């Protein structure tokens with residue numbers, strides 16, 4: 001479970017995150033939806049300990065990030081916005097390297113690596129150097145690497161960005177599988193169809209603030225709009241920066 005309480009972060013005069021609070025539960029997919037520049041990536045960076053908030057608290061499985069960032073990192077699998085693979089290493093080696101950094105023993109590394117390569121359908125690319133990988137191949141490798149230590153909480157920054165229709169569908173299937181396994185799945189998107197298709201809970205962010213935090217059904221009911229897309233536009237107050 002990931003709990004965010006009154007997070008703030010500014011860059012100069014820009015209030016990127018301006019009092020964000022929400023809870024992402026285990027066994028659910030929570031979507032952070034907002035237009036470009038809304039503060040999604042900045043929020044996620046503070047959650048996965050890359051950036052320190054100006055104010056506010058983040059708890060992962062009730063552990064305070066400010067108190068024990070190491071323990072939090074062990075419980076998190078992160079697909080960052082910059083996928084950052086080692087291009088001289090093969091996909092398999094990228095996964096193994098991260099597993100070793102997590103302190104896993106060799107038998108467990110092998111088992112988990114093979115499990116993820118199968119689950120993400122990446123047997124055909126596993127032994128290729130990641131240099132020259134397509135967008136989809138890079139995302140798969142980065143996700144396998146992020147999940148190698150079997151974390152309870154999974155944070156994905158725009159996981160389907162740049163993926164084609166087939167790769168997007170397989171990513172959604174994989175995210176549902178993570179949910180079925182009881183994990184807490186939190187992802188960001190500016191694509192309404194994506195959150196509508198996947199989420200148990202939608203946290204809508206605009207101008208660094210949470211403007212709605214509901215199930216897709218409640219969001220429709222609250223805005224009186226049968227169509228989720230119309231509901232989003234109504235909540236955000238403009239269509240700017242949102243993709244259908």
Ligand SMILES: Nc1ncnc2c1ncn2[C@@H]1O[C@H](COP(=O)(O)OP(=O)(O)OP(=O)(O)O)[C@@H](O)[C@H]1O
Nearest residue numbers: 011014016034035036037038039040041042043190
């Ligand atoms: N390192 C930084 N330095 C200066 N400004 C920043 C920095 N990071 C983010 N910002 C600003 O903070 C605001 C929120 O940015 P953020 O990347 O969190 O938005 P986002 O919701 O993830 O947008 P997108 O959908 O375009 O990725 C923007 O105005 C952005 O320009």
